[in-house]
Amino acid sequence: MAGKILILYYSSTGNTEKMAKLVESGAKESGVSVAARRVNDIKKVDELLEYDGIIVGSPTYYGTMAYQVKQLLDRSVALHGKLEGKVGAAFSSSANIGGGNETTITDILNALLIHGMVVQGDPQGGHYGVVSIGAPDGRVEEQCRRLGRRVASLVKRLSWPARNQ
Numbered sequence: 117m118a119g120k121i122l123i124l125y126y127s128s129t130g131n132t133e134k135m136a137k138l139v140e141s142g143a144k145e146s147g148v149s150v151a152a153r154r155v156n157d158i159k160k161v162d163e164l165l166e167y168d169g170i171i172v173g174s175p176t177y178y179g180t181m182a183y184q185v186k187q188l189l190d191r192s193v194a195l196h197g198k199l200e201g202k203v204g205a206a207f208s209s210s211a212n213i214g215g216g217n218e219t220t221i222t223d224i225l226n227a228l229l230i231h232g233m234v235v236q237g238d239p240q241g242g243h244y245g246v247v248s249i250g251a252p253d254g255r256v257e258e259q260c261r262r263l264g265r266r267v268a269s270l271v272k273r274l275s276w277p278a279r280n281q
């Protein structure tokens with residue numbers, strides 16, 4: 117099977133988790149191997165090396181990611197330089213429109229870009245990633261599945277044999 121994607125998320129009240137499951141179903145449609153895992157299920161940060169694409173989801177807390185997500189990103193310094201060329205993406209649930217969900221996404225993407233990961237914007241829908249106000253509604257559900265499909269498609273296109281040489 118070409119490509120392996122990790123959807124890595126934290127969720128306290130279930131909204132971000134619902135988004136994670138939808139992103140997972142979109143990626144699965146594209147015939148890649150997908151795992152949706154909570155950040156605290158990652159015992160060894162080296163586990164991130166197994167994946168060709170990493171999609172990170174967090175609730176918006178004070179306009180940025182939850183500390184649990186930041187903590188894992190900070191632990192990923194142990195892999196500095198080793199995530200280069202993997203595909204990255206992000207999504208977030210907030211309570212309010214204009215409540216900081218886009219800044220949450222760009223904060224996550226900053227870390228992924230510093231790792232040398234490849235981030236694809238989207239000319240339609242969520243340009244930086246997918247945002248939801250509370251639980252995903254029908255429109256967000258489709259955007260989550262679309263994010264999964266798009267990351268899977270890019271992973272397949274970038275998974276040429278020479279990438280890890």
Ligand SMILES: Cc1cc2nc3c(=O)[nH]c(=O)nc-3n(C[C@H](O)[C@H](O)[C@H](O)COP(=O)(O)O)c2cc1C
Binds near residue numbers: 174176178215
């Ligand atoms: C500590 C904390 C900080 C929050 N900060 C914001 C915020 O800055 N903007 C916002 O719109 N919602 C904020 N919220 C609301 C959550 O982002 C929102 O309820 C989200 O849907 C929770 O996602 P979850 O169900 O995956 O935990 C905050 C919630 C908590 C608990």
